[in-house]
Structure formats: C-alpha cells, structure tokens
Amino acid sequence: xxxxxxxxxxxxxxxxxxxxxxxxxxxxxxxxxxxxxxxxxxxxxxxxxxxxxxxxxxxxxxxxxxxxxxxxxxxxxxxxxxxxxxxxxxxxxxxxxxxxxxxxxxxxxxxxxxxxxxxxxxxxxxxxxxxxxxxxxxxxxxxxxxxxxxxxxxxxxxxxxxxxxxxxxxxxxxxxxxxxxxxxxxxxxxxxxxxxxxxxxxxxxxxxxxxxxxxxxxxxxxxxxxxxxxxxxxxxxxxxxxxxxxxxxxxxxxxxxxxxxxxxxxxxxxxxxxxxxxxxxxxxxxxxxxxxxxxxxxxxxxxxxxxxxxxxxxxxxxxxxxxxxxxxxxxxxxxxxxxxxxxxxxxxxxxxxxxxxxxxxxxxxxxxxxxxxx
Amino acid sequence: xxxxxxxxxxxxxxxxxxxxxxxxxxxxxxxxxxxxxxxxxxxxxxxxxxxxxxxxxxxxxxxxxxxxxxxxxxxxxxxxxxxxxxxxxxxxxxxxxxxxxxxxxxxxxxxxxxxxxxxxxxxxxxxxxxxxxxxxxxxxxxxxxxxxxxxxxxxxxxxxxxxxxxxxxxxxxxxxxxxxxxxxxxxxxxxxxxxxxxxxxxxxxxxxxxxxxxxxxxxxxxxxxxxxxxxxxxxxxxxxxxxxxxxxxxxxxxxxxxxxxxxxxxxxxxxxxxxxxxxxxxxxxxxxxxxxxxxxxxxxxxxxxxxxxxxxxxxxxxxxxxxxxxxxxxxxxxxxxxxxxxxxxxxxxxxxxxxxxxxxxxxxxxxxxxxxxxxxxxxxxxxxxxxxxxxxxxxxxxxxxxxxxxxxxxxxxxxxxxxxxxxxxxxxxxxxxxxxxxxxxxxxxxxxxxxxxxxxxxxxxxxxxxxxxxxxxxxxxxxxxxxxxxxxxxxxxxxxxxxxxxxxxxxxxxx
Numbered sequence: 001x002x003x004x005x006x007x008x009x010x011x012x013x014x015x016x017x018x019x020x021x022x023x024x025x026x027x028x029x030x031x032x033x034x035x036x037x038x039x040x041x042x043x044x045x046x047x048x049x050x051x052x053x054x055x056x057x058x059x060x061x062x063x064x065x066x067x068x069x070x071x072x073x074x075x076x077x078x079x080x081x082x083x084x085x086x087x088x089x090x091x092x093x094x095x096x097x098x099x100x101x102x103x104x105x106x107x108x109x110x111x112x113x114x115x116x117x118x119x120x121x122x123x124x125x126x127x128x129x130x131x132x133x134x135x136x137x138x139x140x141x142x143x144x145x146x147x148x149x150x151x152x153x154x155x156x157x158x159x160x161x162x163x164x165x166x167x168x169x170x171x172x173x174x175x176x177x178x179x180x181x182x183x184x185x186x187x188x189x190x191x192x193x194x195x196x197x198x199x200x201x202x203x204x205x206x207x208x209x210x211x212x213x214x215x216x217x218x219x220x221x222x223x224x225x226x227x228x229x230x231x232x233x234x235x236x237x238x239x240x241x242x243x244x245x246x247x248x249x250x251x252x253x254x255x256x257x258x259x260x261x262x263x264x265x266x267x268x269x270x271x272x273x274x275x276x277x278x279x280x281x282x283x284x285x286x287x288x289x290x291x292x293x294x295x296x297x298x299x300x301x302x303x304x305x306x307x308x309x310x311x312x313x314x315x316x317x318x319x320x321x322x323x324x325x326x327x328x329x330x331x332x333x334x335x336x337x338x339x340x341x342x343x344x345x346x347x348x349x350x351x352x353x354x355x356x357x358x359x360x361x362x363x364x365x366x367x368x369x370x371x372x373x374x
Numbered sequence: 375x376x377x378x379x380x381x382x383x384x385x386x387x388x389x390x391x392x393x394x395x396x397x398x399x400x401x402x403x404x405x406x407x408x409x410x411x412x413x414x415x416x417x418x419x420x421x422x423x424x425x426x427x428x429x430x431x432x433x434x435x436x437x438x439x440x441x442x443x444x445x446x447x448x449x450x451x452x453x454x455x456x457x458x459x460x461x462x463x464x465x466x467x468x469x470x471x472x473x474x475x476x477x478x479x480x481x482x483x484x485x486x487x488x489x490x491x492x493x494x495x496x497x498x499x500x501x502x503x504x505x506x507x508x509x510x511x512x513x514x515x516x517x518x519x520x521x522x523x524x525x526x527x528x529x530x531x532x533x534x535x536x537x538x539x540x541x542x543x544x545x546x547x548x549x550x551x552x553x554x555x556x557x558x559x560x561x562x563x564x565x566x567x568x569x570x571x572x573x574x575x576x577x578x579x580x581x582x583x584x585x586x587x588x589x590x591x592x593x594x595x596x597x598x599x600x601x602x603x604x605x606x607x608x609x610x611x612x613x614x615x616x617x618x619x620x621x622x623x624x625x626x627x628x629x630x631x632x633x634x635x636x637x638x639x640x641x642x643x644x645x646x647x648x649x650x651x652x653x654x655x656x657x658x659x660x661x662x663x664x665x666x667x668x669x670x671x672x673x674x675x676x677x678x679x680x681x682x683x684x685x686x687x688x689x690x691x692x693x694x695x696x697x698x699x700x701x702x703x704x705x706x707x708x709x710x711x712x713x714x715x716x717x718x719x720x721x722x723x724x725x726x727x728x729x730x731x732x733x734x735x736x737x738x739x740x741x742x743x744x745x746x747x748x749x750x751x752x753x754x755x756x757x758x759x760x761x762x763x764x765x766x767x768x769x770x771x772x773x774x775x776x777x778x779x780x781x782x783x784x785x786x787x788x789x790x791x792x793x794x795x796x797x798x799x800x801x802x803x804x805x806x807x808x809x810x811x812x813x814x815x816x817x818x819x820x821x822x823x824x825x826x827x828x829x830x831x832x833x834x835x836x837x838x839x840x841x842x843x844x845x846x847x848x849x850x851x852x853x854x855x856x857x858x859x860x861x862x863x864x865x866x867x868x869x870x871x872x873x874x875x876x877x878x879x880x881x882x883x884x885x
Contacts, residue, residue: 341876349838
C-alpha cells in the first residue's frame, strides 16, 4: 500500500512538473500528508499561492485514488518502478543533493547505484580513435568490476554502453527523457539490454515526457552525482561534455581525460583540460583502476599460445602499430587477396583483430619474434 | 475488290499475326477509313501511302477505301503497316498482280517518295513470325543486320515500294538477307582495363566474385576513391554472351528503338548507367505504350547506379521486385507487358554526406543524425538483395604515382569468371536458373552444404561480427561463388571466411 506522501509525490511527478522549491514548500505547508492527499482541492487558496493556478487545476483533477491506481497499474505493466524521497530504498547519494529529484522512475536493479561507478562521457561525433579508446578502457574497467555510467547519448556514450554489455558488465544509464519517449530512439533497445544484464536505467521524468534541451543539463547532474569518477574520452571545446567537467569539479568528483590528436576538433576539449591541469591524464585503464583499488585482470595480457601460420604473423606484424585497411594490409603483406580476406575473417572471429571504421586493428597485444619472418 | 496481306503487330516482346484487308468500293464518295483499333501513327499512314503510291508512278484510286486490321479487337500501333496497306490498295485497284503475296509477312514504313524506312522491333517480329510457321518475309533494307541471325526463313530486304511490287509480280529477283554466323562481341574499351586501376585489391576481387555469380554489389567509399572507375571496368571482365542471351537482349533493344545500322545486333553485354534523377518509369519501363525501361535494357548485363542514396526513395523501392523475380510486368492503359530483367546491380555510394565516415585518414564532419538520415534512404529489403557490400578506400599519393606496379589484366580475370560460369551452367542445368545469385532456398540446401566446422565458424561469426540473420543466405551464396572460382566442389570454411569480408554495411552501420 502507498502512503499519502508517496501518492502525492508520484502524482506531482506524473502531472505537476513542480520545481524543487515548490514541492518542498508544498510539503512544508502540511504537517499531515493524509490531509494533503485527501483534501487537496479543499485547500485551494493555500496551494494556489504556492504552485500557481494552472498547476493546481491539473493536480486537483488527478489527486484521487482511482487515477493513481490506474497509473500505477500502467507503470507496473511496463516494468517501470518508482521510488520517492519518502521511501527507504531511495538512493542515499541523492539525499545530499540540494535539487534531488522528488521521484525516480527506474528499471533494473537499484542497488548497484552504490557500487563502484565510473561515468564515460564524450562527443557524439567520435573519431575511430575515440571509439578505440572507449572500447579499450571500458573493457578493462568492466573487467575490474566497475559499473559504467552513461547517458545513452549517441557516439562515445553508446559505444561505452555497448562495450560494457558485450563484456557482461553492469551499467547505469540516466535517460534525458521519459521511458516512453526515449532519446535517442536507439536507447529503447539499450534499456532492455541493460536490464537483462543486471544493470539499472533511471529517469527523473514522467514516462511520457519528451526530451527538452535543458534535460541534458539536469541529466548530467545526476550522472555526475552517481559516479565516483568521470572519464572524458573525446570532447570539443564547447560541448555538453565540457558541462559535465564543470559539474564534476563542483561536486568534487575525480576527472580523467584521455589525450587525443592535437589536430582533431573533437580532442580540443580533452587536451585543454590536460593543459589546465584540471584532470588526471589517463593513457591506460590502469591509471583509473588503481584509484578504485580493485583487482584488475589485465586484458592486455601478452598472448603467446596461439598457433599462427606465417601469413597470419605477417598480418599481425603489419597491424602492430597502426590501423590499416584491407588494401593497405594487402600491399604490406603481399598475400593473395582471396586468402587475405579469409585470414582476416578468421582472425576477427578469434578476437585477435577487430574492424575499426574501414580498417582493421589489433585487439590484443601479441609478441612476435622478428626471427619468425626470416 | 478485296485483297489481304499478312503483317505482324507487337505487344511487348510478342508479335501477333495481323491480316491487313483492303477493300475498294467504286460506288459512293471517295474516302479512306482505317478500322481495327489502330492508333494515330497508323491512321496518319494514309497521307504517306497516298504520296508514296503517286510518287512511285501508280495511280491513287478515287474511291472509298476501307482498311481493316484483323483481329480487330487488339490495339495496334506502329508504322509497320504502311507497306502492306499500300500493296493492298495497289492490288485491289488492279495495278499489282501479285501471285503469292499472302505467303509473306510484310512490314515497312513508307516515306513520301516510296522509300521503305527502318522500323523498331523487327527482330521480335521475325521471331514470332517464325514461331507461327511463316516461312517468308519482306522487311526494310535498313533492318537487314538484325534480321541476319534468323535461321530457316526466307527474308527479303527491300528498299522501295516499286521494288516490292516487282518482287511480288516476280519481275525482278529479290535481295535475300544473308544468314550471318553469330559470334559474341568481345571488343571493349581497352582504356578501362582492370590493369589501370591501381591498388583497390579488395574491390577488384569483390567485383570478380560479383560478376562470376551474378551477385549484386555495392561499393561504399569516399568521393574520388575510384568507385566509378571500377564500374567502368566491368564490361571488360563480363563473360561473353550466349546466343540466347544475345537474342533476348536484342529483342528488347529493338523494341526500344535502340539499334542502328552499325549495331544491328547486341552481342556485347549491355552496361546501363541511368542518372540519379531517373524516374521510376524510366527505370522499370512504362509510358502509354509500356516501353521497356533501363532495367530491361540492362537485361543480361549490368545496371550501374552511381550515388545510390541520391536516387529517390520511390525509384529504389521499385527495384525490389524486379531484383527478386528477374522480370518486370508493366501494366498500362493499352497493354500489360512482361519484360525480362536479369541484370547485375552495381551500385556505389558514400558512407555519409561528407564521405569520410569510418575513414582512418580523414575526419567525418557529419552529425550522427545526418549519417542516419543518409543511410535510411536505403531500405533493409533493398540492401538484403545486394549480396556483396565492399568498402573502397581513398587512394594515397603513392598509389597514383606508383608506375611500377603490375596489376592483373582484365582478360585474365575474365577467363576465371568464364570458368566459374561454366561450372554454374552445368550445375543448374536442370534447375532453370543460371547462376549462384538466383538460388532459392531448396536449391541452397542442395548445393550449399557446409561441414560441421564451417557451421561452427559461421555461428561464431554471427555473434562476433554483429551480423544479421538475413545475411546468412547471402554469405552462403557468395561462398558458393568463391568455391566455383577456385573450382572446388563443396564449400569450405575458408570460402565462408572470405565471404564474410563482403558485408561492410552490416558490420559498420548497424549501430
């Protein structure tokens, strides 16, 4: 059964759109929350003075048990859970927040919010370098049992999320819209994946809320607050990602930046951070993991136990330092093109190389003696 | 007096026998009427015929002339009836005493001076005449070339109306069309030879596989990478045509009026590249009289669509059904016609509006939604019908300036392709298909058996490479062709591994 304060908060979250201040004042004005729920319309003048006429009418129409039950049934059916500030399981980390959301909508396991969390943020227009960094870092971080926090935006954040899921890692995703109106549309599938992998998806907006541009800022504050650390992979000088940077320093979270190409526009932001000494420079996932004092299983283990053929060794040698397209590999190794395609597919299937944009690159470090080729 | 001559009228690719009856009625007002659902070009023939008769030294009868084109319930069009009608008028007015005029089918357009002009669709006309058991024909002299491959018919080529009258009255010996032994045309523009394409090993290999198995192929790459150059090299590696293929293709070109004196017969596989402003009708055929479109003109050859996403969505979607069925049914007010359209679709596109998405060298300046919108123009069902997707990367300075590099000549590639085709023709002998791309699921079960090891590999590949289930059949078909190119009976795991390389779009853009 729901208490009156729960019912009021949920109804406000679904219909009211009250500011933090307004809802605090509203709850402050009533000592008895049952009265607030039961006699909402009767206290018209008092409530109107707090929240204004328009919002009052909207709320008054919906402050009754039958509508409330109907809404709860719908949320239940769609697997959306609700937690309010008055509940015991409301995440503790938010209670300290001055503008903590009154109500949180979520899917999945709420407890992992207290695990070791690290947010990955970056541009939507990533380069193949950014993709590579993200995959490399997230794989290692996931294996070190860190929970990856993202906002499910396109680009770096989606790559981080997908990589974490691929590595069977836990994820927390903070939506910038309601559950029914996912943005970007691809997030819908991601939500399912996250829940199936024991992750958590939260949204502070009523499920049918559409994306508004200020939502990104509000979402960033939740992401920053949930995370113990934040990695910036690629960010332009003036970008939403740089907004997270400001929040991070405000909340005192540790900030990591991965240096990028000095000529690339999407690396200008991260490089500037490094220049300003505003962050920890991360060139290896270990730089981050050591701060969390977790056990780290190296993904960059040197593999020696593969039995490579001479041609395969040629390919691996060619890819040692750079990402090459098929044509370039062909030119460097001079293997018959048909066989080369065959070998590349096999190496990709066994997880030694991976497709990166139009090219291929090594996924794991392999030590090969130069003598083998001679 | 009434006389009857035989002629043939076309509906699509099929001709039907038409009797041209001319009756002259001396009583009553002079006049001229054509009946039998004739279109404007036939009705106008009256003026041409009157002048031609007069200018050939005959007398145009001052009487009521009635022309009937039987069967009278099928719409007819074209100018091929000028000649039989003129002959009918001359016979009915007693100026021409033909002995065996009704043995011939007679076709020809008249000029005002009585010269016989060339016609469109002579080849399909003669082929249907032959099928209907007619042994003799009189055709315009200018159409001689396309008629020269018809066997077992006595075909007379005539230049003027007088000449035809003389032949029918047996005054002059006729000029018979000489039968020419058909042989495939192998001339190609040597400037487009594969050996001039530097680098691009993958694209060239993919092209070889595509042409060998008639797989549709899509090139994805930045502007200036050489996609169009690759496409232009296709004619140099296409296998020679068989006689039946040449006949089928020539019929379509004949109807479309695309044959000329030099090119009486299509013996070289067609390469059609309509511009991206083409309308759906231009592509699949249509118009008032259901003319064949670009896809039918590309029959037994290649249809090249440069910058695929620039074509209108509607145009691209119209391609779906012909790609599946290898024929197109064009229904219009006047007639419903089925044209064959067995072609290899070769398409090229940029990966995004700026062209650099996924490039390892240059930065892409497009936003994710721009890329999404650009790619969304190509529907899943359409991409499903393209077996091979291959990435063409930008060419570096070294590639262009390197003069020492020796690359394979087209003729070598062509030889391999022809060998692979030979294997396919033999294998599908009883199955009424010709090549791997046309395999249906039951046939795939029979001819694409894979062993346990390959099966396991495919399964891992699906998980690792993010492939869609739809890709499964396409990979097997391409693997079948790779095996054929190597002359191997059963598909081996290596062939599948190579086939997995040609799924660029699935892998790269499925985010």
